[in-house]
Amino acid sequence: MPDPQTTAEAMREAPAQKPLRADARRNRDRLVEVAAQVFASDGVDASLEEIAKRAGVGIGTLYRHFPTREHLVEVVYRREVEGLCHAAEELARQHPADVALELWMQRFVDYIATKRGLATSLRLLLTTNSTLFSDTSGRVSGAMRSLIEAAAASGKIRADVDASDVMHALGGIYSAPNTPDWRDRSGRLVKLLMDGLRFGAKNQ
Amino acid sequence: MPDPQTTAEAMREAPAQKPLRADARRNRDRLVEVAAQVFASDGVDASLEEIAKRAGVGIGTLYRHFPTREHLVEVVYRREVEGLCHAAEELARQHPADVALELWMQRFVDYIATKRGLATSLRLLLTTNSTLFSDTSGRVSGAMRSLIEAAAASGKIRADVDASDVMHALGGIYSAPNTPDWRDRSGRLVKLLMDGLRFGAKNQ
DNA sequence: TAAATAAACGGAGGCGCCTCCGCTTTAGTG
DNA sequence: CACTAAAGCGGAGGCGCCTCCGTTTATTTA
Numbered sequence: 001m002p003d004p005q006t007t008a009e010a011m012r013e014a015p016a017q018k019p020l021r022a023d024a025r026r027n028r029d030r031l032v033e034v035a036a037q038v039f040a041s042d043g044v045d046a047s048l049e050e051i052a053k054r055a056g057v058g059i060g061t062l063y064r065h066f067p068t069r070e071h072l073v074e075v076v077y078r079r080e081v082e083g084l085c086h087a088a089e090e091l092a093r094q095h096p097a098d099v100a101l102e103l104w105m106q107r108f109v110d111y112i113a114t115k116r117g118l119a120t121s122l123r124l125l126l127t128t129n130s131t132l133f134s135d136t137s138g139r140v141s142g143a144m145r146s147l148i149e150a151a152a153a154s155g156k157i158r159a160d161v162d163a164s165d166v167m168h169a170l171g172g173i174y175s176a177p178n179t180p181d182w183r184d185r186s187g188r189l190v191k192l193l194m195d196g197l198r199f200g201a202k203n204q
Numbered sequence: 205m206p207d208p209q210t211t212a213e214a215m216r217e218a219p220a221q222k223p224l225r226a227d228a229r230r231n232r233d234r235l236v237e238v239a240a241q242v243f244a245s246d247g248v249d250a251s252l253e254e255i256a257k258r259a260g261v262g263i264g265t266l267y268r269h270f271p272t273r274e275h276l277v278e279v280v281y282r283r284e285v286e287g288l289c290h291a292a293e294e295l296a297r298q299h300p301a302d303v304a305l306e307l308w309m310q311r312f313v314d315y316i317a318t319k320r321g322l323a324t325s326l327r328l329l330l331t332t333n334s335t336l337f338s339d340t341s342g343r344v345s346g347a348m349r350s351l352i353e354a355a356a357a358s359g360k361i362r363a364d365v366d367a368s369d370v371m372h373a374l375g376g377i378y379s380a381p382n383t384p385d386w387r388d389r390s391g392r393l394v395k396l397l398m399d400g401l402r403f404g405a406k407n408q
Numbered sequence: 409t410a411a412a413t414a415a416a417c418g419g420a421g422g423c424g425c426c427t428c429c430g431c432t433t434t435a436g437t438g
Numbered sequence: 439c440a441c442t443a444a445a446g447c448g449g450a451g452g453c454g455c456c457t458c459c460g461t462t463t464a465t466t467t468a
Contacts, residue, residue, distance in 0.1 A: 021415060021464055047454060058418030065457065124328065225445060251424060262448030267426065279430060 028065050032054045036076045040114060044121045070125060074132055078121070081136045084111055088143035098156035098201075101147045102194045105170060108140075109186045137181050141167055155203030157194075169193055232269045232307060234259045240280045248325045249278050274329060278336055281326070285340045288315055292347035302405075303362035305351045306398045309374060312344075313390045345371055359407030363382075373397055 020028065034055040038046045048069060052062040066072035071097045091100040097139060115122060145163040152159045172189070179185070198204075224232065238259040242250045252273065254264040270276035291311060295304040319326060330337045349367040356363045376393070383389070402408075 023464065024416060027417085048456090049454065052418090059454095059456080060418050060458085061416075064416075067456095069455090228435070228446060231447085252426090253424065256448090262429085263426080264448045265446080268446075271426095273425095 024065075027055070027057050027061055031057065031062055031065060031072070032075055032079060036079065038078055039118070041072065044069075044118050048072070067186060069107055070129075073121075073125060074129065076124070077132070078136065080111070081139055084108065085139050085143040092147060092150060096156060097147070097151035097154040098171055098194070099199075101151045101157070102190065104144075104147055105190045105193070106187065108144075108170065109190055111181075112183065113186065151197070156201055158196040158199065158201050161197060166193065166197070223300070223408050228269075231259070231261050231265055235261065235266055235269060235276070236279055236283060239276055240283065243277065243322070248273075252276075274333075277329060278326075281329070281336070282340065284315070285343055288312065289347040292351055296351060296354060299354035300360060300397070301351070301358040302402060305355045305361070305401075306394065308348070308351055310391065311396045312348075312374065313394055314387075317386065317390065324380055355401075360405055361401040362403065363393065364404050365395050365401060370397070370401070 017027075033053065038051050038054065042050075047136065048062055049059050051072075052059045055062070062072075066075065084107070088104050090102075091103050094100070095103065109201050144167060148157070148161065148163045148166060151157045152161070170190075170193070223229075235255065236245075239255050242255050242258065252266055253263050255276075256263045259266070266276075270279065286310070292304075292308050295307050299306070299307065345367065348371060352361070352365065352367045352370060355361045356365070374394075374397070
């Protein structure tokens, strides 16, 4: 019988999946990376055979790692959300709190922009897979909350704002129609929002 | 300029579609009929080529009439709802009001049962296409309301029930798990519901 | 290092989707 | 009825999906 403590911990951390063989791990990572690019440029209905080819693996390998298109999309999506949240920490480290917040919101908006085209399929995935939804939206709003609290604590923005309100304000971007000047508009929206947040702040 | 009244009426009745040529109409009807059977037995992911073949037409013909799978599914679905509502009138004509209600509810339940397997795809279609949802649910609840009101008016069931309550009660069927004795269960549910409705009725 | 074995690879093949366009049929017109 | 234009037909063809299994490769063992 195996050491119960080790087993239990391993189970909690990585549920029942032994480490992949080196080549398998390489191929898997490569596939996710390529898929992220291809989905971004061609949409989530892009050809999986194309993705396999660009990743330099056979279609069979793709299907072994990701039994359905949705599996692959989910992994890519989670990775992107992770990147977004990681960027929040990075920006917080390298800029004054209010600037970090502004830069991050801009990046968030850009990210949403790239997802607009995929909205239908992605919405479907997010409604079907409720775990995915709660995980990712929790991560994102958590990142935003940290940035806002830090900015408020430093006195760079007013202290009386609620993170979820700001989240909703950014959400207004969704309702904007698909005009060509979309990017500019959203950029202005973020600036406007920041002005509002800075208004009446203690420290400058 | 065309006669405005004729135009307006034609527009309201059949929005901008001139009558089909005889052969086209024949093929279209045939396709819908075959599709209904095939969807029922194989699910809404059944092969469209199979449907075309069984209907004795080329795949091109199917696609001309129904540009996407969803179009075809929608037409089939509307037809079935129509059938269900028509059955309500028919039953009302041929049976005492309470019996008509009971028979119809049984039929409704059976109908839902056949749709259980398709639930995911159908739910998707119904959430995507909100017109379809409101049209059909309106039709169905209307049919039910008529039956209930007639039964209440004739004194065969109590007069203090609300049609929407009964609708909800039937909806409880959805929550039942996919056990093998599903049919029997739902049959008993309908009987139980009818007993409740008859309890304390004026006329027997 | 060599052999053994378990893990992973990859692409052929079969099937369904959907478009495109040359051919057929229908519904008017004289 | 004969003719014609418009409407409709249909299936070949190209592409993507996904499975299956013979071959290759990483890891373990001796």
